[in-house]
Amino acid sequence: xxxxLTAWMQAAPMALVLLAFLVAPIIMIVIVSFWxxxxxxxxxxxxxxxxDFLFGSPVTYRVFFNTLKYAAITWLxxxxxxxxxxxxxxFEVRSLKWQIALFLLCTIPFWTSNIIRMISWIPFLGRNGxxxxxxxxxxxxxxxxxxxxxxxxxxxxxxxxxxxxxxVVPIFNSxxxxxxxxxxxxxxxxxxxxxxxxxxxxxxxxxxxxxxxxFVTTLVMGDFITxxxxxxxQRANVGRLISNDINLLQYPSASATAVxxxxxxxxxxxxxxxxxxxxxxx
Amino acid sequence: MEKRSRSFYVLSAFFALFxxxxxxxxxxxxxLSFQGPQGGLTFPMNGVSLYWFRNLFExxxxxxxxxxxxxxxALGMLVMVTTVVVSVLGxxxxxxxxxxxxxxxxxxxxxxxxPSILVSxxxxxxxxxxxxxxxxxxxxxxxxxxxxxxxxxxxxxAVFNRFDKSYEEAARDQGATAWQxxxxxxxxxxxxxxxxxxLFGFTLSYDExxxxxxxxxxxxxxxxxxxxxTTNVTTPVIFALGTLTTLFSLVVIGIFFLAVWxxxxxxxxxxxxxxxxx
Numbered sequence: 001x002x003x004x005l006t007a008w009m010q011a012a013p014m015a016l017v018l019l020a021f022l023v024a025p026i027i028m029i030v031i032v033s034f035w036x037x038x039x040x041x042x043x044x045x046x047x048x049x050x051x052d053f054l055f056g057s058p059v060t061y062r063v064f065f066n067t068l069k070y071a072a073i074t075w076l077x078x079x080x081x082x083x084x085x086x087x088x089x090x091f092e093v094r095s096l097k098w099q100i101a102l103f104l105l106c107t108i109p110f111w112t113s114n115i116i117r118m119i120s121w122i123p124f125l126g127r128n129g130x131x132x133x134x135x136x137x138x139x140x141x142x143x144x145x146x147x148x149x150x151x152x153x154x155x156x157x158x159x160x161x162x163x164x165x166x167x168v169v170p171i172f173n174s175x176x177x178x179x180x181x182x183x184x185x186x187x188x189x190x191x192x193x194x195x196x197x198x199x200x201x202x203x204x205x206x207x208x209x210x211x212x213x214x215f216v217t218t219l220v221m222g223d224f225i226t227x228x229x230x231x232x233x234q235r236a237n238v239g240r241l242i243s244n245d246i247n248l249l250q251y252p253s254a255s256a257t258a259v260x261x262x263x264x265x266x267x268x269x270x271x272x273x274x275x276x277x278x279x280x281x282x
Numbered sequence: 283m284e285k286r287s288r289s290f291y292v293l294s295a296f297f298a299l300f301x302x303x304x305x306x307x308x309x310x311x312x313x314l315s316f317q318g319p320q321g322g323l324t325f326p327m328n329g330v331s332l333y334w335f336r337n338l339f340e341x342x343x344x345x346x347x348x349x350x351x352x353x354x355x356a357l358g359m360l361v362m363v364t365t366v367v368v369s370v371l372g373x374x375x376x377x378x379x380x381x382x383x384x385x386x387x388x389x390x391x392x393x394x395x396x397p398s399i400l401v402s403x404x405x406x407x408x409x410x411x412x413x414x415x416x417x418x419x420x421x422x423x424x425x426x427x428x429x430x431x432x433x434x435x436x437x438x439x440a441v442f443n444r445f446d447k448s449y450e451e452a453a454r455d456q457g458a459t460a461w462q463x464x465x466x467x468x469x470x471x472x473x474x475x476x477x478x479x480x481l482f483g484f485t486l487s488y489d490e491x492x493x494x495x496x497x498x499x500x501x502x503x504x505x506x507x508x509x510x511x512t513t514n515v516t517t518p519v520i521f522a523l524g525t526l527t528t529l530f531s532l533v534v535i536g537i538f539f540l541a542v543w544x545x546x547x548x549x550x551x552x553x554x555x556x557x558x559x560x
Contacts, residue, residue, distance in 0.1 A: 004378070004381070006375075010371040010372065010378075014371070014375075014386065015389075017431060018390065018428065020424060021401065021405055021424040021425055022428045023389070025401055025405045025408060027404075028407045028408050029404045081300065085296070087293070088293040092289070102297070105301060106300075108532070109305070111482075111485035111534075111535050112485075112532070113505060113508070113527060113528065115489075115508050115512075116508065116528055119508075119512060119524055120524065123324045123521075126323070126324050129324050130310065161303065161304070193289070215395070221397065222397020222398060223397075225492060242403065246403065251407060255407070258399070262397070
């Protein structure tokens with residue numbers, strides 16, 4: 001019994017922080033999503049106006065579709081790149097020292113500012129940027145490409161740039177736990193390199209792929225700043241819908257959108273979690 | 283040395299491109315921040331100077347860069363210490379299996395995947411309705427913890443899953459109290475990982491944007507200040523600032539790695555326990 005008590009006391013700070021700054025805020029958002037708003041203030045009510053408006057507007061569906069589109073494209077690209085990078089680190093690099101060094105090389109940008117990392121694409125992609133001037137000097141194009149910056153392209157590029165790491169780490173972790181003798185056995189049994197990859201490595205990496213998938217899709221779906229910045233405010237996703245309402249002090253309407261976004265994210269995760277138990281994989 | 287297959291070279295090239303993709307843009311703004319006074323936001327370089335760095339240290343027409351840096355630094359330290367202490371306690375609790383453990387675990391995972399703008403919005407609304415002023419050290423601090431604590435807890439899970447319990451049993455057999463076992467046996471063993479938790483705590487707080495957006499109040503943190511600058515500053519001064527704050531992050535990361543390295547070296551050297559047995 002005392003052991004149970006100590007455990008509770010040790011877990012209490014974590015629980016209190018999460019209750020105060022995660023659970024309570026979400027309950028608050030759900031409550032406020034039924035409130036009403038004037039131009040400059042909000043008032044308690046129980047009405048479905050915010051939801052009616054949200055579901056009645058064609059913009060909502062377009063924006064939700066756009067959000068899922070960004071998530072799907074980013075997911076596919078980060079998975080392909082992340083898997084390849086992790087595979088290289090886990091199976092082609094042979095000394096542990098180099099594995100750690102190169103792995104850290106990939107993770108360091110994660111600990112620097114996302115905003116700066118977004119800004120740093122501007123001199124690359126702009127009308128007179130490096131990409132355009134290089135392509136022109138090579139004679140590939142005559143006119144600067146307009147779609148490099150402030151487009152879907154630049155938004156997805158920034159997402160991939162920011163979030164591929166979230167695929168690399170869990171997949172690398174899964175790969176490092178694969179018993180190397182399984183691969184040898186497959187080779188001895190006559191499997192080709194592709195067959196080993198397809199029938200041994202990929203299935204054993206599934207948990208890592210799943211964790212990476214959850215991270216990337218939820219980060220992209222909840223984003224508002226990357227889309228705003230990289231599209232020059234010309235593209236929209238759900239996060240921007242929320243932040244626009246916030247800027248107009250329309251908190252109830254922002255809350256209603258936030259509730260629907262949360263439900264969407266939870267449904268996606270729920271579907272993914274049916275496939276893997278995260279806790280066993282750490 | 284064994285001959286490498288062709289796939290090794292192909293994948294090496296892919297990896298090199300990936301690293302270039304990761305670091306290329308930030309290196310470009312590093313170079314561009316040395317633009318001459320007449321230089322613009324893109325190449326070509328219009329002379330080479332420290333003009334834009336000096337500009338940062340002069341009186342700013344807009345914003346308060348150094349004030350926001352000091353606030354971000356203080357907040358980062360606060361979040362770092364809290365994250366280490368609370369994550370270690372949480373990690374210890376989860377080793378014992380307590381009622382509600384699964385719920386708390388799912389809550390912390392939820393904290394990682396719930397869109398950060400929801401935390402920002404919700405905390406802002408609560409403070410608003412309670413009539414409390416939002417401030418980076420209260421509402422901002424709490425909001426950031428919902429991002430750093432789950433990372434800390436997951437690291438502690440990874441640490442304790444690999445922890446050899448026989449060390450503790452040995453200590454207890456020798457008559458150590460629970461506290462002595464923790465302070466003299468467990469803590470020294472997990473110390474390098476705690477540096478990792480600290481690194482996450484500080485850097486994630488220092489760079490956090492979305493969670494502090496509606497919870498920092500009238501005194502901006504550095505990422506908010508930088509984002510504000512993107513809308514009204516069109517000179518390379520923003521690159522100079524980006525370069526400096528990235529360098530600062532790299533120095534912080536370097537200090538943590540150095541500390542881990544020193545710690546593991548001391549551990550290798552100082553103790554000859556068990557050597558006589560081999």
